[in-house]
Every structure is written in C-alpha cells, then in structure tokens.
Amino acid sequence: MSTVLVIGYVWPEPNSSAAGRRMLQLLEYFTSSKYKVIFATTAAPSSNAADLIALGISSVKIELNNSSFDAYIQELQPEIVLFDRFMMEEQFGWRITKNSPGSIKILDTEDLHFLRNYREKEVIASSSITNSELAKREVASIYRCDLSLIISEVEIGLLKETFKVSEDLLLYLPFLLNAISDSEIEFLPRFEERQHFISIGNFKHRPNVDAVRFLKKEIWPLIREELPYEELHIYGAYPTATVNQLNNPKENFHIKGWAKDAEEVVKRSKVSLAALRFGAGLKGKLTEAMQCGTPTVTTNIGAEGMHGGFPWNGFVENDPKAFARAAIKLYTTKVLWQEAQSNGFKLINERYYKNAYYKILDEKLIYLKNGLSKHRQHNFIGGMLMHHRVKSTQHLSKYIEVKTELEALKSSSFKD
Incomplete structure (x- = not known):
C-alpha cells in the first residue's frame, strides 16, 4: 500500500x-x-x-x-x-x-x-x-x-x-x-418554513471580518428599512471581541458565533449574504448554501470562479444599495427564490461532482x-x-x- x-x-x-x-x-x-x-x-x-x-x-x-x-x-x-x-x-x-x-x-x-x-x-x-x-x-x-x-x-x-x-x-x-439527489431535495425546508438572513464564515479569515462590518454599516440598514422585523444571524468560528461588539439585537443584527452544526443553521435560513470585498479561491460558505438549498447574494469576489457559464443561485452585486435590493427581492419573492435554489443544485452537480x-x-x-x-x-x-x-x-x-x-x-x- x-x-x-x-x-x-x-x-x-x-x-x-x-x-x-x-x-x-x-x-x-x-x-x-x-x-x-x-x-x-x-x-x-x-x-x-x-x-x-x-x-x-x-x-x-x-x-x-x-x-x-x-x-x-x-x-x-x-x-x-x-x-x-x-x-x-x-x-x-x-x-x-x-x-x-x-x-x-x-x-x-x-x-x-x-x-x-x-x-x-x-x-x-x-x-x-x-x-x-x-x-x-x-x-x-x-x-x-x-x-x-x-x-x-x-x-x-x-x-x-x-x-x-x-x-x-x-x-x-x-x-x-457529492451530487445532490432529488430525494435529498425533497427533505429540505421549503420557502415558507425558513426564516432570517444568514452570513457565515471563520473569523480568523480577514475577508469574513470585513464582510460583516460591511454588512453592518452599509447593507443591513438598507434591508431593515424595507424588512424591519427580519433578522440577520452571523455565524462563524473564533469571533473576536471586535466582532462581538457588532452584535445589536435592537437592530436585529445578531452575532451567533460558532455553529456546532453549520449545515443545519444554513438549511433553516432563507437567504445567505456574503458581502466579500476581497479574497481569493472558492467560497465554501456559498457551496454550502447551495447544498442546503439556500439562495445567496454575494459580490463579484464572492462568486469569482464559482459558476462558470451557469446562472448564479441568487444575485451578484457589489454596490451596497443594489446588494440590499437583491437581498430583499430574493427574501420576499417565492418564485424567484425557488429558481435561485434550483440554480444552486445544478451548479453543485455540474461543477463540483x-x-x-x-x-x-x-x-x-x-x-x-x-x-x-x-x-x-x-x-x-x-x-x-x-x-x-x-x-x-x-x-x-x-x-x-x-x-x-x-x-x-x-x-x-x-x-x-
């Protein structure tokens, strides 16, 4: 051997x-x-x-x-x-x-x-x-x-x-x-069974820290104007004191820290936000969202190299206002959400098998x-x-x- x-x-x-x-x-x-x-x-x-x-x-x-x-x-x-x-x-x-x-x-x-x-x-x-x-x-x-x-x-x-x-x-x-089978898709929570926005990423990774700050300062206030009762849950291993200070329940901005079962929390969420302004490689948080049937909104950096000629499972926007509009639209429109979810399954099966x-x-x-x-x-x-x-x-x-x-x-x- x-x-x-x-x-x-x-x-x-x-x-x-x-x-x-x-x-x-x-x-x-x-x-x-x-x-x-x-x-x-x-x-x-x-x-x-x-x-x-x-x-x-x-x-x-x-x-x-x-x-x-x-x-x-x-x-x-x-x-x-x-x-x-x-x-x-x-x-x-x-x-x-x-x-x-x-x-x-x-x-x-x-x-x-x-x-x-x-x-x-x-x-x-x-x-x-x-x-x-x-x-x-x-x-x-x-x-x-x-x-x-x-x-x-x-x-x-x-x-x-x-x-x-x-x-x-x-x-x-x-x-x-692994490829995603039809039987696996059947057991995923539906649009009506999900709630909250989610953002997830290890906080030892500086792009993730910057993304959370960007969400807090530029994007989440715009989303709250239209969806004042919805919440954003931030998950990630090794959050620092600086990250934890961003926690603000009054603004429905919740720093949750490490998720023991990341797949489970992503499956329960309706839309994943990855507001990455720098980085490299492929983004595991985005393929994980696709596997969990959770549509995403990300930036050009986030989607870079990930989908080839296939449609994205949501939206790719760099401008904070456009990012927020896309997140709101995806969160509130069932048909659009379902189409984005389907795009994610196809991406996993065609690009990452x-x-x-x-x-x-x-x-x-x-x-x-x-x-x-x-x-x-x-x-x-x-x-x-x-x-x-x-x-x-x-x-x-x-x-x-x-x-x-x-x-x-x-x-x-x-x-x-």
Missing part, C-alpha cells in the same frame, strides 16, 4: 472553515483510493478538529527546525507528500527533497494567499501584484513542487498568464462534493509516478529554486536548531 504524508498547516476543522472542508475532501480522496494516509502537523491540538482516526488516518506531531523530521522521513519514504499551503512547503520541502527525493511533492494552495493579500491592500490603496513579496514566495513554492492543486480557474489563469507558470505544474481541482475530479487526479498521479524524472527535467526553474532554497533554508534551519538546543542547555544548567 502506497503512503501519502500530508503536512498540515492546521488540524482540519470542517465545521469551522472552507479550508478545513477542503482538506477533509482531499483526505477522503486518498483513503478512497486505498492509500495509507498519515497527517502530520506542527499545530497544537484542536477541539474542533475532524476525527481522523474514524477515517482510518493516523496522525503525527512534527516540529519546525528540527532534524527529527529528517530521520522520520528517511524511514517513511512516502510515495506522495502533500503540503497544506505554501508555508509548509517552505518549512519542510527541502527536507523532503534531501531525505526522500523520490516522493512526489504536491502543493494544495487552498487559495492563492498572495492574491487575497493583494486584494485586501487594494481596498485601501493600489499596489502591484507582481511586486508582492508574498507572490514571489508562493509562486516559488509552486515551482518547487511537482504539482499544485489550484481551486479556482481564475487563479489558474493568473498563474499561467501573469506569472508564466507551466500548465504541467498546475491542476484545477475545485471542491470535491467529486467523482469526475477523482478521475482527473488519478490520471495526473499515474503520469507523475511513471515519469517523475522527466517531469522534473522540464521544470528547470523549479530545480534552480530548489537548489538555492535548500542551501539558504537548510543553513537557517540548522542555525535555529542549534540556537534552540544551546538555549535549552543554558536553561537546564541555570536550574541545576
């Missing part, structure tokens, strides 16, 4: 974030493909983490800047190493190359961090995406890997056209979802397994970057490791 080592940035929390659901989808792909899967992370344990043992996945704690990982990987020799975000490749990629050179290195970007960061800055002031230090780091990481899983077609286009990344290094792999993408990923992995050396020969830039990265990162990591050991020794001597 072939082994896949997943080096996670955090423990996967599918009930807390789209990134957590994405990671769980990838883990399920590998387990269903009969790989032995090991999840390794430097992160502290999380009470919200998925039960990996129940999925047949073992886990291991690893340390940054510690040669114990070298011994571990030398013995393991996994066929595939999957890095969860480019920061993990920066930390451990050179150790994989040195100690297990035959391992296929795959990067799951989640979304392009540099694009999200650029757009956040662009809200405040103009800047250049190609001059971004984060872009240089992340694109370099993509080059150093044998394959990068890109969640959005828009991001694939950006990497190919602006940064000239070879198509051979990229694979479009969106959310991997996991079995179709499983086949594509299968074919790519077979190609890499059968011709890894040749594949790497065509990636000269990646080889060059790896050569210099190994030199610089290796020396820095060794310095930190020795420094840590000396400090521990001094501390021990002082106690004695």
